[in-house]
Amino acid sequence: MSVTFTALAATGDWAKGTGQVTYAGAAEVNCCNANAAELLALLGFTHPAGPYEAQAYECPEGAPVAELAGGCDPVDFEGRILIAEAFLPQTSDGEGRPATEDGGPGTGQALVVDCGRAAGYLAGRLGELRQVAHEAQLHAAEVVWS
Secondary structure (H helix, E strand, O other): OEEEEEEEEEEOOHHHOOOEEEEEEEEEEEEEHHHHHHHHHHOOOEEEOOHHHHHHHOOOOOOEEEOOOEEEOHHHHHHHHHHHHHHHHHOOOOOOEOOEEEEEOOOOEEEEEEOOEOOOHHHHHHHHHHHHHHHHHHOOOEEEEO
């Protein structure tokens, strides 16, 4: 599964049945859920985990979890990117994350592979997200992700 960030403009009157959605510009960023969750958390798009999320994410109830679907004004989104870039040196982005395997044959569990992440991945993706925000501004659109 993955999350795609893009610029979306809605026009018309939805109540009258004339509403229309247009994807504005060509910039688009697609990430696996795990990487998108880290980007969204860096950008401040989190909410407290409810009981079912806490169980699914194996975290305490009330812990912040990323909102894997949403939308934002492009100026606000770009401001969040600038703040995230300021905090990025304090994260593990410079080191990346090694690939891991858990479970598999003989363990009685399904094989789960985390492909890891290259050093600097988050910084590169934030730059790509800035392009999505610029295109959204040019087309009077909103930055959306799901």
